[in-house]
Amino acid sequence: MNLWEQLSTGAHGLADHPFRTFLTMLGIVFGVAAVIAMVSIGAGAEREALEELKRFGANSIRVTARPVEGERLKEVVKKLARGLSVADAAFLRANCPFLEAVVAEKVTAEKVYAFGRKPLATVVGVDGGFLSVSRLEVAAGRFLTASESAEAAQVAVLGAGVASEVFGAGVGAAGNGAGGAEDACGQVIQVGRHRYRVVGVMREQTKGRGKLAIKSRDHDRDVYVPLPAAQRLIFPWPLEDKDEYHEVSGLWIAVREGYDLPAVRDTVMRLLKRRHREVDDLEALVPLEILQQSQKTQQLFNLVMALIAGISLLVGGIGIMNIMLASVNERTREIGVRRAMGAARRDIVVQFLAESSLISLIGGALGILVGIGLSLGIAAYTGWTTVIPASAVLVAFTVSLTVGIVFGLFPAIQAAKLDPVIALRYE
Amino acid sequence: MMIETRGLHRHFRLPGGEVPAVDGIDLEIRHGEFVAIMGPSGSGKSTLLYVLGAMDSPTAGWISVAGQRLDRMTDHQRSRFRNTTLGFVFQSFHLLPRLNLVRNVELPLLYAGSPGAVRRARAGRLLGAVGLPEHAERFPTELSGGQAQRVAIARALVNRPQVLLADEPTGNLDSRTGLEVMAIFQALNRGGMTVLMVTHDEHMARHAGRILRLRDGRLVGDETVDRPVQAALPAGFDLAGLDLEAGGTAAGAGSPGGPDGRADGRGDGWAAPDGPAPVPGKGGLPGEGTPAEDRGSGDRPGDGTRAGDGTRAGDRPPGEHVGTGPRQGGGRTEGGRS
Known part of the structure; x- marks a missing residue:
């Protein structure tokens, strides 16, 4: 059978x-x-x-300035402590051979105006080298050049979300909208009280679903300007404002291949803490670790x-x-x-x-x-x-x-x- | 000898102690005998039948059927043996209700490993031979008792067994259809089939050539029936159509394979009565079917499909061979087997 x-x-x-x-x-x-x-x-x-992981990079460390305010601010000022600064970034760059790149950014609260609109935007001052460390891409035009950064030129690169809100939908979207993005280039927008020329538009970011625990702001809403320009935007200076304790708001750090990320993070944090007179005013985040x-x-x-x-x-x-x-x-x-x-x-x-x-x-x-x-x-x-x-x-x-x-x-x-x-x- | 036992015991272990259902039986049944086993209920007659039928194994004793030692067989060997050598007919027919009649009849062939087309052809042919040619696609529930038992007989014969075992085959039938079953058994027996039948009906037993009587698991009587009652075959029954000769498969159902070694167990060829059934209408009364009359159908020279050797079943008076017929096939069977 x-x-x-x-x-x-x-x-x-x-x-x-x-x-x-x-x-x-x-x-x-x-x-x-x-x-x-x-x-x-x-x-x-x-x-x-x-x-x-592709989005954040397997070798990146993010250092974020933690707000210091009230009584505590008075205390640390007495210690002559300074918050996170451009000098910190330079120090790391000069003294840590295991770091591939260190880029500082300054997130400001400035408002952006363009063609009578007030788009939802975050003005961010960045160093040269931001583009490669952040893994973001430019859709049209170009990113800020090193000389522009150094000279505090009044030029800006718009995030895709901001560009499409100001110049019409589809700008910065992958594959199309190049025309719209091109339109944006060369236009002039107002950042705070200053006028900036748009030189580029970023590509729309691939969004995480929020299921993973990596917090990051919406980079599509960024408006990038040279770091010195962003610092100049903040006026008057300095105030006993919680925002002004830190010169910059964060560092994007890329670690060379072959180094243990948590160990590098600990080293970097120890170095920075020493420079900050043992004030605990920073936090560090390793995307890879969070992903794991x-x-x-x-x-x-x-x-x-x-x-x-x-x-x-x-x-x-x-x-x-x-x-x-x-x-x-x-x-x-x-x-x-x-x-x-x-x-x-x-x-x-x-x-x-x-x-x-x-x-x-x-x-x-x-x-x-x-x-x-x-x-x-x-x-x-x-x-x-x-x-x-x-x-x-x-x-x-x-x-x-x-x-x-x-x-x-x-x-x-x-x-x-x-x-x-x-x-x-x-x- | 077709069936031989020595000191056969079958005891059942029950909570109340051991019950000897079969308690030391010595038995010899020759090839080509038609034996009825009688006894009151509980006498062990069914147990004996199932032990002889390789369904049950003895607790002690020696038993040989068709030259095979059953008491030494494994369960698997006994299954093969039942499949190739034995055919069973039951009181309540035991057709599988969910299968149509062809599928019921072909069941033994299924376990013999025959290919589907061959099975279908052979089963269909047997349904025709037992007088139910139009019923292939019907289901058992659509049949009368007599028809169901004829289907069951076809199923028992489909793989060309050497021994037919029947457990109260007429118990669920009225007397007329019961007699039809007896007639079929007699016809098969005349063709050389060894038939073993358990019954408690004295009249039915009188159709056999020999009656064994059991009481409390022991053999208390062994009677040769001088003149078995002859029953009339039902209309449409075609013995030749059963094609029971082992070698006849090639010509019959078109199945491959020739003699499979079983032919030597049967000394005599199947006398296919091509005329009407041997004694239709004459065998109703005891003693009326005489040997002389019986001889009529099978005796014509050259009418058999295969080379007759002069000892066709039809030659012998129905009662004569039992215990007394040394020329009968029994001796040859033993010679061929052992």
């Missing part, structure tokens, strides 16, 4: 109770669907993390999901076993007849295994479809990235077949172990 005949015999057995078979199948359908959905979320998170942290969280999440999917498959398998035991029981006489006609124990085992495998295989196939639907639904509803790898489909199929065989084995063996004479007389 070949496999095909066994399967067709099994199909006959299942067709006797279509509704019961369907209900049993549902257990496997949901189990497999859960596996598929779980894997797709995990794979999606993985892909997102890789993209995020979030990946650990994701792994835990995946584990829990796998557990849930596994439990639902287990429940599905128990359902199969339950139904197969009932089936063996109600077909005791059939087993006796088949045995009398010459069916060996093995034939009976295979017959019932064929039935349970059919349930789980068909259930598995349906489950894969439901799982794909579920994964698309999750992506649409939560905005998470979900990816269904081909391997997941293969694994789900294998797992469901295994469940069918494993949970069908016990009832099948029970059936084969029946005494043929007693089975024949069973009423």
Whole structure:
């Protein structure tokens, strides 16, 4: 009796109770669907993390100035402490061979006016070298040159969001809007009380979904100006304003390859703290570390999901076993007849295994479809990235077949172990 | 000897102690005998039948069927043996209700590993031979009891067994259809089939050539029926159509494979009665079917499909061979097997 005949015999057995078979199948359908959905979320998170890493760079450290205010400000001023400064950046550049680049930025509260509009924008003063360290790209025109930075020239580069708000939608968007962005170049906008010429527009940033714990401002809303120009914008100077303790608001640091990022961060922070007279006024952030942290969280999440999917498959398998035991029981006489006609124990085992495998295989196939639907639904509803790898489909199929065989084995063996004479007389 | 036992025991272990269902039976049944086993309920007659039928194994004793030592077989070997050598007929027919009749009849062939087309052809042919040619796609629930038992007989014969075992085959039938079953058994037996039948109906038992009586698991009577009652074959029954000769497969159902070694177990060829059934309408009363009349159908020279060797089943008076017919095939069977 070949496999095909066994399967067709099994199909006959299942067709006797279509509704019961369907209900049993549902257990496997949901189990497999859960596996598929779980894997797709995990794979999606993985892909997102890789993209995020690409965005921030695997070798970057961000140092951010922490506001110092009130009584504490008075205290630190007494110590003659100065906040984060251009000099700090220069010091690091000069003394730390393991750093590839150190770029300072000054985030100001200045307002931007252009063509009668007041776009939502953050005026940021940056050093030369910002472009490469930040991994941002220019869509049209050019970025600030080193000489412009040094001379505090009154030129600006607009973030894509600001440019499109002022000069029309689509500016700075990847692939199109070059014309609009070109239009923006050469125009004059007002920053605070000064007039700046626009020399370039940034490319729209690929947005993270906010699922990862890296905080960053929306760079599409940035307006970049030379750092000295930004410092000049701030007037009068200095005040006992919390903003003015720090000369610059942050450093973008790129570390050379082969150095341990957390160790470099600790060194940099120690150096800076010493220069700041042991005032604790900075914080440092390593995107890679945060990503690794979030990946650990994701792994835990995946584990829990796998557990849930596994439990639902287990429940599905128990359902199969339950139904197969009932089936063996109600077909005791059939087993006796088949045995009398010459069916060996093995034939009976295979017959019932064929039935349970059919349930789980068909259930598995349906489950894969439901799982794909579920994964698309999750992506649409939560905005998470979900990816269904081909391997997941293969694994789900294998797992469901295994469940069918494993949970069908016990009832099948029970059936084969029946005494043929007693089975024949069973009423 | 087709069936031989020595000191056969089958004890059941029950909470109340051991129950000897079969308690030391010595038995010899020759090839081509039609034996009825009788006894009150609980006498162990069914247990004996199932032990002889390789469905159950003895707790002690020696047992040989068709030259095979059953008491030494593994479960798998017994399954193969049931499949190739034995045919079973039951009181309540035991057709599988979810399968149509062709699928029911082909069941033994399924486990024999025959290809689908061959199975279908052979099963269809047997359904025709037992008089139900139009019923292939019907289901068992659509049949009368007599029809169901004929389908069950077709199923028992589909793999060309050497011994037919019947457990109360007429128990669920009215007396008329019961007699039809007896007639079929007699026809098969005349063709050389060894038939073993458990019954508690004395009249049915009188159709056999020999009656064994059991009480409390022991053999208490072994009677040769001098003149078995002859029953009339039902209309449409075609013994030749059953094509039971092992070598006949190639010509019959078109299946591959020739003699499979079983032919030597049967000394005599199947006398295919190409005329009407041997004694239609005559065998209703005891003693009326005489050996002379029986001889009529099978005795014509050259009418057999294969080379007759002069010992066709039809030659022998129905009662004569039992225990007394040394020229019968039993001796040759033993010679061929052992």
